[in-house]
Amino acid sequence: MGVSEATTARYGSDLALPAELWNETVDVLLGHRSVRAYSNEPVPEGALEVMIAAAQSASTGSNLQSWSVIAVTDPERKARLAELGGKQGFIARAPLFLVWITDLSRVARAAEARGMPHQALDYLETFLMGSVDAAIAAQNAAVAAESLGLGIVYVGAMRNKPEEVAAELGLPPRTFAVFGMAVGYPDPERPAAVKPRLPLETVLHREQYQADQDNQISAYSATMAAFYAEQQMKVEGDWVEHSARRVAGPESLTGRHRLREALQKLGFELI
């Protein structure tokens, strides 16, 4: 793709970005789509290691590296995780399923081995840092995978039943499956579409936050209504309606309204 095609697919109009700022990497980044339908081709030997080397090369707060990742390929375990993850069948069908872990247990073990305290691990800040670090790492892995022609989709539904997921993966205290990621070659017969996003000016603010940048939301919302229909996504209404339903109340959180309680059971005090 070129810069005009890529930004038109994403925004519905050409952003007219300078052609000299276009390169292979930007092309991979702008071309992302979530892939839930996979071919029968296996993930090639070494691709997982390339993804994790990319993940580890990402920034990490104070170099604490407060994350882990669990690579699941066992069909029965994938099927159980699919069941726990909102019964989403693509989790079982993906050749590789990664579970990204907020991991404060490694540094706890290391500190304990030297008899050093680690009380700060009990704070909300440290949980947030580990979760942000896991996300930054995971996104590097996603980009590496996509550069190799693989497709990925994030799975937030790993948070629907945190204790059950932890038991399935043998997680020690102070670890939490923050999200999953299914990986596989895209099925060429069921290609995923590039999803339109909010206008760039809606999310990019200059110097200070500008709530009046919301003025293009209705046009975007209508664009998405057309996209849902075109992609046969069975979503009623437009983007605003879809989004508002998603955040209407605890019942719209598919179990995640009890995340705090679950995290405390998993050893995060969240002071």
Add this chain to the structure above:
Amino acid sequence: MGVSEATTARYGSDLALPAELWNETVDVLLGHRSVRAYSNEPVPEGALEVMIAAAQSASTGSNLQSWSVIAVTDPERKARLAELGGKQGFIARAPLFLVWITDLSRVARAAEARGMPHQALDYLETFLMGSVDAAIAAQNAAVAAESLGLGIVYVGAMRNKPEEVAAELGLPPRTFAVFGMAVGYPDPERPAAVKPRLPLETVLHREQYQADQDNQISAYSATMAAFYAEQQMKVEGDWVEHSARRVAGPESLTGRHRLREALQKLGFELI
């Protein structure tokens, strides 16, 4: 760089990854280093937009796009943010400083405009989702920047004084500056080094979590002691000691031990 050089720089030994899995994007990802010293060259016209288009192209939970970013170039504002962000001078010296925002306010405004409820925004889950989405987006922007030859460094210290940062940036309720990112061309006279990471097998687990993968931590910890000395980083001890000090107790969190209280003042109930 090639695959051998890149993995040797990161891990101290060649991972022997298949050469056919190497490409320009993987090269950018593996070559990351945090850049805190910038040349006088400005960020080129359009680069910010390329970064944000990459950020918006990343995955986002339920397409809610619960993040925003504020681009700061005003020297006085950068200086004030540097002061709030742990007095780190490079924040003021970077030509561009991005503040990444967990933004639940946009969907709140959209729902309110239609008289729809949004009670789920008050849950810890939704705050976590927005923060993870901001991180995934930011990492795509970082990769885009690095592919263009720019350097970046994340700034977790934006969380040291959340209310003051929010006031500086005019943030509405339900928004939070989750981290910053300084951007600029690296100063060729003060090049940053690739920082060694834990062995790949320490963070990558197969099927279930394996705490016995910690067995290579002491070797890594010693590698880092040598790295601190070589880079004149003024860090005492090795990686375990450095990490344990970082999480010793509330006093090691540079103000962030009160993150929960600060977030509640900023409109996040975190139920």
